Amino acid sequence: MSDRREQRVLDALEQNRRRPPKFDAPRIDMSHGAGGKATHKLIEGLLLPALENPALAPLSDAARIPFGDSYLALTTDSFVVRPLVFPGGSIGELAVNGTVNDLAVSGATPLGLSAALIIEEGLDTEVLRREVEAMAAAAEQAGVPIATGDTKVVERGKGDGLYVVTTGVGVADPELDLSTASVRPGDKILCSGTLGDHGAAILIARGDLDLEAEVLSDTRPLTPLVEALKGTAGPGLRLMRDPTRGGVGTVLNELARDSGYGVVLWEEKLPVRDIVNGACEILGIDPLYIANEGKLLAVVAPDVADAALEALRGVEGGEEAEVIGEVREEPERMVLMHTGFGGTRMIDMLVGDPLPRIC
């Protein structure tokens, strides 16, 4: 095939890719909730065009809304975990930490949370009490009040026991400009600890795999890690993300796509617990795409990377932090990984999740 003809095909693909996505599925199916390509298509092809406004447009973890001389940070998340209690945590704790973390990685200081409970008829009161207490404990640990809330009860069979929706509001730090626009080639990518613990814990806790392994969810507030980074990296802190649904692979693909740069990872630097790796090998899934609920990904300028790594490692929950990769000029808009075996691997965005939803 001539190089020119091949280039024409590639150019056509590229043009297609840059066109705003159209959402043409006649119905919503489970892939639209998996956090991969189908979810993106739903958000960018249906939700974004309908709701279009400048606060929503960046699609960041928390929106920035102008307020006086400063900005408010606003975020919301719904939690539909099965089982409600899993090794290392439960839905109540997760619902508070998840929203606190979305504020924290946006560089905002959380001010207050709201919590809406959607309860299925027949839920044991003790289960509800335990989850509300878990929410209270997590909110206290994060130093944020749950200031308002709502309860609804739905008929038996119309909910998995309990769904929780939390919304968080915070004040943005005016000194910080966290966005993909501030990312530069040469910047280092830091990860605060081991990958895939939450997703693996949930999969094993479901029990349909006959797999027994002691894996704990990593759910925790990221606020102390974020504070440590802000303190050491200062303006060298470019971007922070919370790699939940879709995992580190998806977040880094978003970074590559939005910044236009390439992202390079070193497989041997990826912190993954042996037991999680083993479970993934058996199940044929990849720790790069599994949800985390207490991990921080940060992009920092190269000159502050060492100090930032030290700072993370000094905080509880950051002991196993690593520099896992860096931003490069080339290859544009792609994520590549040097494999431990000595080759390179292309890390694509998750297409859809063959596994049950896990967060």
Added chain:
Amino acid sequence: MKYVDEFRNAELARAVSSEINSLVDPDRRYKIMEICGGHTHTIYRHGIKDLLPEGVELVHGPGCPVCVLPMGRVDEGIAIAERPEVIFTCFGDMMRVPGSKGNLQEVKAQGADIRMVYSPLDALRIARENPDREVVFYAIGFETTAPSTALTLQRAKKEGIENFSVFCNHVTIVPPVRALLDSPDLRLDAFVGPGHVSTVIGCRPYEFMPEDYGKPVAVAGFEPLDLLQSILMVMRQLDEGRCEVENQYGRAVPWEGNLRALESLAEVFELRPYFEWRGLGFVSQSALKLSEAYADFDAEVRYSSPGVRVADPKACQCGEVLKGVLKPPECRVFGTACTPESPLGALMVSSEGACAAYYNFGRKSYEKVEIGSRR
């Protein structure tokens, strides 16, 4: 991780890689097909092509069971899944395989009771737990997964579970390989033989490949060093002018296969006269159906599946890409009628199919990637 890391050792990889390098005739290009989709996964996941010399190219074969399933069979599965009395069970990776009017995931969203299982025995358990419903297992896979379907059916028969049936799409690996070899424009030099399939059928079924077609074969395991070593084995054969079946995966593959599994297969299944493969067309004696003795459990009989054929679009050129004649972008429908979101051909269905990989990563899907120093 013990028993895994040993097979992912970068130092050993470099040693094998340089040995392969020393065997390359600079005036020659080598095309080696890995038949099995699991091997393709390993090649991508560990970046094996970067460890091969310029002149050695890997061609991904037809051994991905969900990819080669034709639209007509998906449509028939969907028709059964839509019946109100049916609980339809299948492996997770079946959910996104496109039929002519959508996939199982979409049908589930419309209200069909479709459940993902990890083993056919789970489907049988669901049948036991739901005696007032009909449970259908959508069986797919090569000789690798067929024994577990056979075992499940033997158990169902023994226990007399009447509300359980199997929609059988099991295929066999040798006929499509023979069809590829029969094609006059084939441009392949050697084969890496499938590992898991061979744990069941052994190595003997591949002997026709060197004997009748002059192509060396090495049956390989699934770790990256297994793959690299099997490539070295066929390169050595080509270098020394030998041509035979070699077994790199001796730790799991007995030469004669697994006799007990083969006995179960022989009891439960029989060969279909022909079966359609997505992108390859009809291949004779390439698939299994339930035998007379198990006809009561055959969902095709129970639901009188019409056997409708949905033609692959004429423009689809998967066969040519598989044979190594065309590159993905040279296919007439690549990137236009056939995309990863709405695939027509087998090679676009799985994200590791040659066409899907090219669609996502362009030239980098087959070229070496230069990304500078490691740190």
